[in-house]
Amino acid sequence: MEAVQRRKGLLPYLLLAPGLGWLLVFFAIPLGYMAYESLKAGTIDTGFSFSWEFSNYTHAISTYKEQFVRSFEYAGLATLLSLVIGYPLAYVIAFRGGKWRNALLLAVILPFFVTYLIRTLSWETILDDESWVVDTLKAAGLVSNDGRVLDTTASVVAGITYNFLPFMILPLYASLERIDHRLLEAAYDLYGKRRAVFTRVTLPLSMPGVVAGVLLTFIPAAGDFVNATLLGTPRQAMIGNVIQSRFQVIADYPSAAALSFILMGLILVLVLAWARFAGTESLMGSEPR
């Protein structure tokens, strides 16, 4: 009896083992190593040695505050834009898509069969100073005559929005599509106006999608540096650009590691705050049915 029970007790752990092993080897150990690296002192010429160098962190924050703030601003803006653009789209696909639903979803994902870099580079070409897009915008008075679109804050934020939009649309669609139509019918039966039905039934029921979409968009956007590199100038540099250059150009590995940890910590704090605000139930998707 006891042996059987013990085996039963062991089984869940055995099932967990591959996942835990993966996490350990590819997440925990590298992370630990990075933490170790971030506390070293030295230069590439003298070599780096471990010395509990916490000043790497304070120095990184004070020196690169501007880029941190900018990263979160851009990521926040891009997330908001994605939500504003993505929600109506997901709504239409989920409720009005009919037989075209799958085709429409495919159309959302289709551009993403091409790599991230190439899509961003294409934008660089589309938004060239002498491209017809910019000429048209100038003619329409949306861009001043000596103005430009490429290499501005707008182009960077637009690039981030574009690149992460599907991560917003897909979870939104998934949660909208799951909504039980009988609930909407019931709301209308109770003389709910369209607007009230949306704000009091549809929207609350789609919150898990909103929460997940915001997380999936915001987190990678905050660490992104490709858009700032290709569509921006130094004045649009994000924290990802700093980490890349500290690591690869200046070869200051400890400060690059420290910056990565700070970024991770800040994102974690924001995510926890967001989860608290939005409620963990909606995060887990266990909304009342």
Added chain:
Amino acid sequence: MSQRPTNDFERIFEELVRDEMTRRHLIRRGAAGALSLSAIAYLAACGETGGGKEESKVIPKGQLSKTLYVANWPLYIDSKNPNKGTLGKFKKKYGASVKYVEEINDNDQFFGKVRQQYDRGSSGGRDLHVVTDWMAGRMQRLGYVQKLDKSQLPNVQKNLLDKLRHPSFDRNRDYTAPWQGIQAGIIYRKDKVKRTPKSVNDIFDPDYKGKTTMLTEMRDTVGLVMLGMGEDPETFSGVDPALKAIDKIDKAAKSGQVRRFTGNEYTKDITKGDSWLIYGWSGDAIQLQADNPNIDFVQPDEGWIYSNDNMQVPVGAPHAFTGEKFIDFVYRPEVQAPIAAYVNYVTPVKGVKEILEKQDPELASSQLIFPSGETLKRAKIFRDLKPDEERKVNEAFQKVIGA
């Protein structure tokens, strides 16, 4: 060393950026470097850096090997087929088949790739690599390269340009031999500028606001701006002149005068008209000109920055002796001529011009490819920075260019 996970990414990116025009620094430091998305994963792979190796020994005489591994920048030789062109001739003469790998796109990136191997005293199979002056200096400081046996390099002794014989990072050329030289000056659009640029300071002309770019290669950009401020990048003392120049660059970047800082990607900007007057490399300008006659290169009145990519034999190179033979081989003028004719950079080998005069007089008369001794006097080689100087200047510059 296992391949980095982003390799595919980078390759696709490079292929996209590399139009046929671009020869070597397709992405000297700019985008490809920036786009190694694996920085974090990569961090985990970093070991301790040893630094400060014992005095390196002169390469001993040995047997010629059957193979030779040469690591170089893309499009930097007439053919990479071991049976054709320069490599074919080498094989015929010495019997070694050259494995020519175009694995260097960026000095820093290459350093990141080989650092751990070289630190362990292993070259990763490489017998020769080609890096820019300052990186060659760093490799030497860290004890990552072997001392060359000059008695094996008679052609280098005889034919190396005088200007290049005593660079500050390697006073007697004990560790390096130049592969090709690069001139950084002004590239401009004839149809956009109001007059032909003459001064390095023309880049600060308010009429070109937002239509200028500078190079991410610190020495080229800082050196050019320093020249405009009356400083000599070859001999300045301390780091203040460089920091002052960086300050000036910072103001120009903040005001929007300078649109952005690029590696070789500037070729696209200037072709499309996003930029009109930029700091760029002569070899690119010559190639761009072929497609767009409105593009031209200027050697500014104050001078311009001249740097070289250098061959070095890394520690633990399995065929160091054959590597030396290769270095000496490309210093034969008749061997160098086809390379020089192909790459359009400044050849470090004397006697090549005379050979090409017979084959391609127009090419041979170009001051951009074969600058005369007089012209070369105005070309400045950025002085070697001590490690702490390099760190200070680099840090200040990286901050300005957005990182």
